[in-house]
Structures are given as structure tokens and as C-alpha cells.
Amino acid sequence: MNRTTTIRSGAAAAGRFFRELGCSLARGCRKFFSNTKTIVGFSIIVFFILVAVFGPLIFPYDPSTDMANAYLMPSWEHPFGTDWLGRDVFRQVIAGTGSVLEVAFYSAVFTVVIGTVLGIVSGYLGGWVDKVIMAVTNIFLSIPSFPIYLLLAAIVTINTPVSLAVIISIWSWAGLCRAVRVQIMSLKERDFIQICTVMHMSKAHIIFKELLPNVFSYVAINFVMAMRNAIMASVGIMLVGLAAYDPTNWGAIINAARTKGLMNVKNIYILLYPLVCIIIFQISTLLLANGLDETLNPRLKVM
Amino acid sequence: MQTNRDNIAVFSHVSIDYPLKKYTLRAVTDITFELKRGAITALVGESGSGKTTLASSLIRCISEPGRVAEGEITFYGKDGEERLDLLPDPKMRAFRWSKVSMVFQAAQSALNPVLTVREQFTETLEAHGEKLSKEEREAKFSDLLGYVKLDAERVLASYPHELSGGMKQRVMIAFALLLDPELIILDEPTTALDVITQNYIFTLLKQINREKGISMLLMTHDISVVAKFADYVGVMYGGRLMEYGDVRTVFHRRRHPYTAGLIGATPSIIGDISEMKPIEGSPPDLLHLPKGCIFAPRCPRCSDVCLTEEPPMREYGDGSKGKCYFFGEADDGKGN
Amino acid sequence: MQATTAARPRGKRFLAALGAFFQKYSYFFAKIGISVLTLALSVIALFFLLRMIPGDIVELYALKLQNQQGITFDRAYELAAQLLNYDPNENVFQAFVRYIGGLFRGELGTSYLETGVSANSLIATRLPWTLFISSVSLFLSFFIGIAVGGYVAQKRNGVANKVASGFIAVSGSVPDYLVALLLVIVFAYQLKWFPAQNNYDAFSVTPGFNLPFIGSVLYYAFLPILSYTIVQTGNWILHMRGSCIGVLGEDYILAARARGLSERTIRTKYMKKNALLPLITQFGVSFGALFGGATLMESIFNYPGIGLEISNRIISKDYMVVQGLIFFSAAMVILVNLVVDLIYPLVDPRVRKG
Numbered sequence: 001m002n003r004t005t006t007i008r009s010g011a012a013a014a015g016r017f018f019r020e021l022g023c024s025l026a027r028g029c030r031k032f033f034s035n036t037k038t039i040v041g042f043s044i045i046v047f048f049i050l051v052a053v054f055g056p057l058i059f060p061y062d063p064s065t066d067m068a069n070a071y072l073m074p075s076w077e078h079p080f081g082t083d084w085l086g087r088d089v090f091r092q093v094i095a096g097t098g099s100v101l102e103v104a105f106y107s108a109v110f111t112v113v114i115g116t117v118l119g120i121v122s123g124y125l126g127g128w129v130d131k132v133i134m135a136v137t138n139i140f141l142s143i144p145s146f147p148i149y150l151l152l153a154a155i156v157t158i159n160t161p162v163s164l165a166v167i168i169s170i171w172s173w174a175g176l177c178r179a180v181r182v183q184i185m186s187l188k189e190r191d192f193i194q195i196c197t198v199m200h201m202s203k204a205h206i207i208f209k210e211l212l213p214n215v216f217s218y219v220a221i222n223f224v225m226a227m228r229n230a231i232m233a234s235v236g237i238m239l240v241g242l243a244a245y246d247p248t249n250w251g252a253i254i255n256a257a258r259t260k261g262l263m264n265v266k267n268i269y270i271l272l273y274p275l276v277c278i279i280i281f282q283i284s285t286l287l288l289a290n291g292l293d294e295t296l297n298p299r300l301k302v303m
Numbered sequence: 304m305q306t307n308r309d310n311i312a313v314f315s316h317v318s319i320d321y322p323l324k325k326y327t328l329r330a331v332t333d334i335t336f337e338l339k340r341g342a343i344t345a346l347v348g349e350s351g352s353g354k355t356t357l358a359s360s361l362i363r364c365i366s367e368p369g370r371v372a373e374g375e376i377t378f379y380g381k382d383g384e385e386r387l388d389l390l391p392d393p394k395m396r397a398f399r400w401s402k403v404s405m406v407f408q409a410a411q412s413a414l415n416p417v418l419t420v421r422e423q424f425t426e427t428l429e430a431h432g433e434k435l436s437k438e439e440r441e442a443k444f445s446d447l448l449g450y451v452k453l454d455a456e457r458v459l460a461s462y463p464h465e466l467s468g469g470m471k472q473r474v475m476i477a478f479a480l481l482l483d484p485e486l487i488i489l490d491e492p493t494t495a496l497d498v499i500t501q502n503y504i505f506t507l508l509k510q511i512n513r514e515k516g517i518s519m520l521l522m523t524h525d526i527s528v529v530a531k532f533a534d535y536v537g538v539m540y541g542g543r544l545m546e547y548g549d550v551r552t553v554f555h556r557r558r559h560p561y562t563a564g565l566i567g568a569t570p571s572i573i574g575d576i577s578e579m580k581p582i583e584g585s586p587p588d589l590l591h592l593p594k595g596c597i598f599a600p601r602c603p604r605c606s607d608v609c610l611t612e613e614p615p616m617r618e619y620g621d622g623s624k625g626k627c628y629f630f631g632e633a634d635d636g637k638g639n
Numbered sequence: 640m641q642a643t644t645a646a647r648p649r650g651k652r653f654l655a656a657l658g659a660f661f662q663k664y665s666y667f668f669a670k671i672g673i674s675v676l677t678l679a680l681s682v683i684a685l686f687f688l689l690r691m692i693p694g695d696i697v698e699l700y701a702l703k704l705q706n707q708q709g710i711t712f713d714r715a716y717e718l719a720a721q722l723l724n725y726d727p728n729e730n731v732f733q734a735f736v737r738y739i740g741g742l743f744r745g746e747l748g749t750s751y752l753e754t755g756v757s758a759n760s761l762i763a764t765r766l767p768w769t770l771f772i773s774s775v776s777l778f779l780s781f782f783i784g785i786a787v788g789g790y791v792a793q794k795r796n797g798v799a800n801k802v803a804s805g806f807i808a809v810s811g812s813v814p815d816y817l818v819a820l821l822l823v824i825v826f827a828y829q830l831k832w833f834p835a836q837n838n839y840d841a842f843s844v845t846p847g848f849n850l851p852f853i854g855s856v857l858y859y860a861f862l863p864i865l866s867y868t869i870v871q872t873g874n875w876i877l878h879m880r881g882s883c884i885g886v887l888g889e890d891y892i893l894a895a896r897a898r899g900l901s902e903r904t905i906r907t908k909y910m911k912k913n914a915l916l917p918l919i920t921q922f923g924v925s926f927g928a929l930f931g932g933a934t935l936m937e938s939i940f941n942y943p944g945i946g947l948e949i950s951n952r953i954i955s956k957d958y959m960v961v962q963g964l965i966f967f968s969a970a971m972v973i974l975v976n977l978v979v980d981l982i983y984p985l986v987d988p989r990v991r992k993g
Contacts, residue, residue: 147953414891
């Protein structure tokens with residue numbers, strides 16, 4: 001009897017917990033999706049993710065050559081036509097979606113983690129730690145990033161999305177780090193952090209429980225922006241012919257079409273498909289970033 | 304006409320609208336009152352009561368997209384009367400500052416940070432077509448700044464951020480006198496300043512009022528400032544003028560429940576803090592105004608009639624007037 | 640004795656004057672100091688990046704020299720190490736000292752692929768073209784951007800603002816090199832209106848100050864400048880519009896209107912002057928982005944600037960030259976940012992005495 005009541009009350013508590021969790025999630029989602037830009041941007045990104053996951057299962061890509069069917073115009077069978085080796089461009093683009101998204105995602109994770117952690121540490125601790133981190137940040141901001149991407153891509157053999165992402169994020173965290181530092185420095189002056197300091201709370205507590213949640217929305221927006229930059233950089237690196245580990249990556253398709261296009265202009269049209277995909281994806285990330293910005297920083301909406 | 308000599312400006316049934324995307328917000332509703340020539344008239348009310356909007360309508364500087372929707376605003380200046388609500392834009396531009404100037408709430412941000420005080424004084428003179436020689440101009444500036452007890456040479460060459468808050472407010476006062484206006488609007492001129500500087504500024508303003516005979520319209524939420532400084536007072540609530548009269552009458556008799564509440568909510572240095580009674584409830588939401596008297600939900604004297612129909616403005620005979628069914632009934636001598 | 644007492648106060652006075660001098664210009668010295676430090680740290684970073692390169696470059700070069708000049712391998716190796724300013728047998732510190740010594744002598748790096756070619760000679764011939772393209776498009780997009788941005792900020796509900804927003808969204812989403820690629824496809828490959836390589840028509844014009852040459856240079860530079868400008872303009876419109884909207888909400892705009900100033904004065908002296916200040920710092924950042932982006936842009940247009948040189952030589956593994964060119968690019972970016980920082984207090988009085 002006693003046990004059953006405990007279980008019953010435990011179940012009730014759990015039910016309440018999940019109901020509350022559901023409510024707050026629902027509230028968060030409603031707030032999140034109250035913005036048209038967010039909805040549109042988010043839906044397009046979800047669409048690309050679905051294509052990346054299920055696309056290759058429905059439309060598997062066959063890399064074998066079929067010279068008889070080279071340079072076919074778009075048709076029902078080959079919606080985007082075929083390339084100089086008679087391979088289906090539509091299936092190539094679908095196969096490349098995952099590759100592009102992977103690099104973007106990993107780079108964004110690395111960039112945001114490095115930039116946020118160093119920015120918070122630098123802004124919160126101040127003193128010589130701040131000076132050292134800022135000096136390092138200045139180097140990364142001063143040396144033009146693109147040549148370095150190329151140099152690193154040439155030095156290190158890139159054969160996985162993760163290695164490409166590492167190279168991109170090594171040279172792209174600095175801007176975020178500096179911006180987070182400024183935010184932290186202004187937060188530090190605010191009363192609630194001052195109170196924590198007076199109450200002798202541990203630095204770890206202040207950083208993770210007080211400062212991090214307050215820059216979270218800013219970091220979330222920058223995650224999306226980091227994805228944008230990673231796509232720009234990764235496609236650019238492939239466009240020069242480096243990091244050619246995946247010939248179906250949009251950047252690799254564009255590069256191949258471009259170089260072949262010098263011989264036969266027909267190839268040029270092939271690169272339009274991945275190019276349009278990149279543009280649509282980049283617009284959707286911009287919409288998502290702007291939408292999040294409007295929802296999370298409402299003061300901007302007033303202006 | 305008698306009003307021409309007595310009044311510097313008259314608002315008659317003025318309403319001001321903010322047409323927004325989905326609805327229109329009426330910030331000021333049907334206000335009729337006059338600014339006495341040579342006197343200091345105060346407008347008191349909580350923030351959002353429409354006092355700044357009303358005063359800004361004198362120089363058509365209501366923040367966008369506000370517009371005077373109804374009513375007449377007439378200015379009786381030395382050069383004849385002007386209908387301010389009908390004045391075409393170029394004429395309004397010439398009218399601003401030369402007839403009605405303004406001292407802003409935040410002097411800090413009312414000056415352009417990238418121009419020196421001299422540049423801003425000069426460009427204002429030039430905008431009004433004043434053709435003075437360099438010497439005359441400098442003499443005028445030194446005169447004005449000397450009047451507000453500032454070191455003219457240093458201040459003129461300074462950028463706004465190089466001056467202290469009190470100095471900036473004095474610069475703004477000197478600035479307001481630049482074109483010898485007939486009326487100065489004071490928009491909470493001392494909120495950002497410490498008490499000693501506040502007193503100094505008000506003494507200075509009173510001196511300008513008495514010596515130069517410039518009329519003033521003061522907007523504030525500080526009852527004690529009104530009591531010390533103003534000659535007439537209008538009490539605003541939710542975009543309506545609740546009571547108007549000379550300061551002594553209004554404050555001593557406390558005929559309107561809202562005025563009484565405002566005075567009751569003001570802490571006094573001598574009295575006990577327990578005597579301080581805040582007005583219960585919160586200021587009205589201009590989009591969802593209550594039916595009847597808009598103060599009724601917070602009014603201690605509220606009765607049935609207050610909830611159904613808005614009370615009319617009643618003249619009280621001694622020059623004061625109020626918007627309340629019980630206007631005058633609270634006048635039981637306890638206000639002394 | 641007398642001389643020392645006379646000299647001491649003079650010395651003191653000199654020190655005091657020097658101190659006051661440094662204090663007065665502390666802002667400038669701090670900025671210059673940070674730039675020098677950043678440059679020094681960049682040198683170190685690039686040096687260690689170079690040490691990461693797998694394979695022995697000196698050996699490759701020595702083998703090449705041996706074949707070319709018919710000398711012994713040891714002699715060739717010595718010569719190669721000397722020419723490349725690099726010797727893997729040294730410890731890191733010695734190598735670094737040698738490398739720095741080379742930099743101080745103004746030797747940025749020698750090619751081991753082509754004799755007689757060095758980073759210095761490449762900079763001399765290629766830099767003007769990169770600077771030409773990037774500065775023209777930077778200024779062009781800057782002026783168009785602030786004009787449009789300032790205009791749409793005042794008419795926020797107008798059609799112009801909607802068009803501008805659309806343009807910003809699209810131009811901000813398309814990587815600049817893809818715009819370049821599209822332009823090349825349409826106007827160079829397809830319509831054949833513009834050339835797809837080189838900086839001028841080497842067959843029909845002679846370099847110099849003559850009309851055909853200048854015309855040819857402009858003709859060949861048209862597409863690169865256009866693609867940079869398209870992408871950068873959206874950026875400037877966005878920044879200027881945001882800055883202007885912020886300024887328009889300030890009290891001093893209302894105060895200026897209350898003072899009876901004309902709308903034109905308010906627009907120029909009040910809105911634009913204040914709104915431009917934060918954009919000046921953006922200028923340095925933008926220049927850096929252009930300089931870095933040139934690597935890809937120039938390889939798409941086959942435009943012989945420093946960027947094309949960097950990307951070609953990275954692919955052909957001519958790392959010494961690449962290192963020199965990247966170091967030089969970093970120095971340029973640091974210099975431009977320094978100039979921007981030093982100019983800034985002249986236009987913003989608030990920083991002048993800070």
C-alpha cells in the first residue's frame with residue numbers, strides 16, 4: 001500500500017515534470033516559430049537535411065561512366081541532365097548535400113566552442129589572460145583567412161569532413177571570440193554578476209551558470225552564421241581543387257564543371273545546379289539568423 | 304480680444320494620434336487650455352500621460368508618426384497670431400527656436416556629439432538667416448553663456464562630452480535663449496542632475512522668466528518642483544487634462560481625486576513616510592481605455608456614474624477647471 | 640659642478656616633456672604598439688606553419704640546383720639552404736633567427752621552382768593589380784552603400800527599403816567568388832563581351848600612360864570590380880542603414896529639428912556624420928576580407944594579382960614564396976587597420992581625449 005502510493009506520487013511527479021517540460025518546450029517553440037523569417041529559414045534547412053539523409057536512399061548515385069549519354073539535356077529521367085561522363089547531375093547534387101552540411105555543421109561546432117570559451121574566459125578573467133588571448137585573436141584576424149585555408153588544405157591531407165572543418169574553424173573563431181568578450185565585459189559590470197562576485201561564488205559557477213546562459217542567444221545566432229561562413233570557405237577551398245576527397249561535394253562539382261568548361265562550354269551549365277543550391281541554403285541560414293536575432297533580441301524589433 | 308494679451312498660446316480641443324500599422328493610438332485627447340503670457344505653466348503627470356507629446360505639438364516635433372488629428376493650436380506672438388497646426392512646414396521651421404525653443408530632458412544626448420558647441424550655436428543662427436559679423440556673434444554667445452555663468456571661451460570650443468551634466472544643461476538653457484524666443488518648453492530639465500544642480504537650474508530658469516519675461520512650459524512628474532517653481536499647473540492622465548488652475552489653488556484645495564493622489568504619493572522630507580500613499584493600480588493602457596472616466600478604476604471616490612460616462616470639463620469660476628463629477632466636493636478645507 | 644646642476648633640471652625637463660608627449664599621444668603609441676606586436680606574432684605563427692610542411696623543401700631545391708648547375712649535392716644543398724633562408728638541420732631557434740634576419744633584410748622568400756623569382760619580385764609586379772582592383776571596388780561599394788543606406792534609413796516603409804533588403808539578403812548569401820563565377824560564365828564564356836583572363840591586352844597595347852592601355856586595363860578589370868562591388872555594396876548598405884536608424888533615434892536629431900535646422904543639414908551634419916563613424920572601423924575589416932578573398936577571385940578571373948599568385952603557388956607547393964606573400968598580405972591588413980585606427984580620433988572627437 002505504502003509502496004503503491006509512493007509509486008503513484010512518483011508517477012504523478014514525473015507526469016507533472018513532463019507536462020511542465022512539454023509546456024515550456026511548447027512555449028519556446030511557439031516563441032521560436034512566431035517569426036516568419038525563422039519559419040522559412042528553418043524549413044529550408046530541414047528540407048536540405050532531409051535530402052541529405054534520405055536523398056541518397058531514394059536516388060542513389062552511380063559514379064560509373066556512360067559516355068553514350070554524356071551532355072544530356074534535362075529530362076524526366078535526368079532532371080539536371082548529365083555531365084561529360086554521362087553521370088546524372090541531379091543525383092550528384094543530392095549525394096553532395098550531406099557532404100556540404102557535414103562540413104558546415106562540424107565547422108560551426110568547432111568555431112562556436114573555441115570562440116565562446118576563449119571569449120568568455122578572456123572577458124571574464126581579464127588581466128594577462130585577456131591580453132594573451134586578445135593578442136592571439138589579433139593574429140588570426142590580421143592574417144587573411146583564405147590563403148591560410150588553402151595553405152593548410154595543401155599541407156594537411158584532407159580526406160574527411162572533420163579535417164576540413166578543423167582547418168576552417170582554426171581560422172574563423174577569432175571574430176566570435178572578440179564579440180563574445182565584449183558582451184561578457186559589459187555583463188560583468190551588471191549587478192547580478194557583481195552580486196555573485198560579492199557572494200564569493202566560484203568562477204566556474206559564474207562562467208557556466210550566470211554568464212553562459214546570458215550570451216547563449218548571441219552564440220546561437222553565431223552558430224548559424226558560422227555555418228554560412230563554413231560553406232563559403234569549404235566550397236571556396238574545393239573550387240581551387242584542394243580538399244578533393246568527395247567529388248560529389250557541391251564545391252567539387254562546380255570546380256570540375258568549371259575546369260572542364262574551358263574545353264566545352266556545355267559543362268558550364270552543370271555548375272548552375274549546385275550553385276543555386278548554395279545560394280538557397282545561404283539565404284535560408286541568413287533568414288534563420290535574422291529571425292532568431294529578432295526573437296531573441298526584441299529591442300531590435302522596435303527600431 | 305482679451306486672450307491675445309493674456310495668453311501666449313492656446314490649445315483648443317487638441318487630439319494627437321499615432322497611426323500605427325494595425326490601429327491608431329490616441330496619445331492626447333481633447334485638451335483645451337492656455338499658456339499665460341510671462342508665466343511658468345507646468346504639466347504634471349506620470350510617464351506616458353501625453354505631456355511631452357502635447358508640448359511637442361507646439362513646434363510640430365512629435366515623434367513619428369504622431370499627428371495633430373483634431374483641434375487648434377494658436378500662438379499669440381509679438382508679430383501677430385499664428386495657427387501652429389496649420390503652419391506650412393518651411394514656416395514652421397523658421398518658427399521653431401525663434402519663437403518657441405526647448406530645453407531637453409537629456410541634455411547629454413540633445414547636442415550633436417561630433418560638433419563643438421560653437422558650431423552648433425552658429426549653425427542654428429545661420430539656419431534662421433541671422434547675418435551677424437563674427438565679432439557680433441562671439442559677443443552674443445559670450446553674453447548668453449555668461450548669463451548662465453559659464454566660461455564662454457572654454458565651453459564654445461568644447462565638444463558635448465567634455466562638459467559635465469550640469470554644464471550641458473546650462474549650455475542648453477543658453478542655447479534656448481539664442482534667438483530671443485517668447486516661449487521655452489522645458490522637458491523635465493533636471494531629471495538627470497543631482498539635487499544641488501537641480502536647484503541651481505531652477506533658480507536660473509526663474510530668473511530668466513522674471514528678467515526677460517519669457518513664458519515657460521514645464522513638463523515634469525515632480526510635484527515639489529511644480530509647487531516651488533510654476534505659476535499654473537495642468538494635471539494630465541492618460542492623454543487627458545484632468546485639472547488645470549493656478550498652482551496654489553490646485554495644490555492646496557486638491558479638488559480632483561487624481562491630483563490629491565499625486566500629492567499624497569509625494570514623499571516629503573518633514574512628514575512621515577507612512578503618510579505617503581501611492582495611487583493604487585497602474586496607469587491606463589491607451590489601447591484599452593475603460594469606459595467612463597479613465598481614472599475610475601484607480602479612483603477612491605469612484606461611483607456608478609464614473610464607470611459609464613466620461614465626466615465633462617467643468618469650470619470652477621476662479622480660473623481653474625477639472626474633469627470629475629465630484630469636482631470641488633473634496634474641497635473640505637483639509638488641503639491646507 | 641655648475642654644469643651638472645644646470646644639466647639636471649634640463650634633463651628632468653626633457654624627461655617630463657617626453658613623458659607628457661607620450662601621454663598626450665598615448666592613444667597613437669598604444670595603437671602602433673599593438674600593430675607591431677600583432678605583426679611580430681604573425682611572423683612567428685607563419686614561421687611555425689611553414690615548419691609543419693611535410694617533406695624537405697631544401698632537398699627538393701638542392702636536387703634541382705644540382706641538375707641545373709652540375710655541382711655536388713652537398714654544395715647544392717648549402718646553396719639551397721642559403722637561397723631559401725632555411726636549413727632543417729638547425730634547431731628551431733636558429734632557423735627562426737635566420738628567418739627573421741632575412742625579413743629584416745627585406746627578403747620575404749625565394750622560389751625554388753623558378754630561379755630569380757622571389758616573393759619580393761612577385762609583390763613588385765602583382766601587388767599594383769590587386770590593389771587597383773580591391774581599392775576601386777572598395778571605394779565604389781562604400782560610396783554607393785552609404786548613399787543608398789542613408790536614403791533607405793529615412794524611408795523605412797518605402798519600396799526602396801524593401802528592394803534594398805532583398806538585395807542585401809541575396810548579395811550577402813552568395814559567396815563573392817560565385818558571383819564572379821556567374822559573371823564569368825555569362826559575360827566572358829557565353830556572351831564573350833569581356834575577357835576571362837589577364838589584366839590587359841598584351842598584344843595590342845603598350846604599358847604606360849596612354850589611353851589605349853588605360854582603356855584596356857579598365858576593360859579587363861571590369862568584371863572583377865563588378866563582382867566585388869555587387870557583394871560589398873549590400874554589406875555597406877546594411878551597415879549604413881543600421882547605423883543611420885540608430886542615429887535617427889537619438890535625441891540630438893529631434894533637438895536639431897526643434898532648433899529649426901533644415902532637413903538637409905540634419906541629414907548631412909547630424910545623421911550621416913554620426914552614422915559614418917562606426918563604419919570607418921569596418922573599412923579596415925573590409926579591406927582585409929577583400930585582400931584575403933582576392934586569392935579565389937583572381938583565380939576565377941585569371942587576373943594576375945597577388946591572390947592568383949598565392950593560390951597557384953600553394954597548388955604547386957612553392958611554399959617559401961607563399962609564406963612571403965601571406966606575410967606581406969597580413970602586414971598590409973595590419974597597416975590598413977592601423978591607419979584606420981590613427982585616423983579615427985581625427986573624425987570622432989569623443990575618442991580624441993580618451
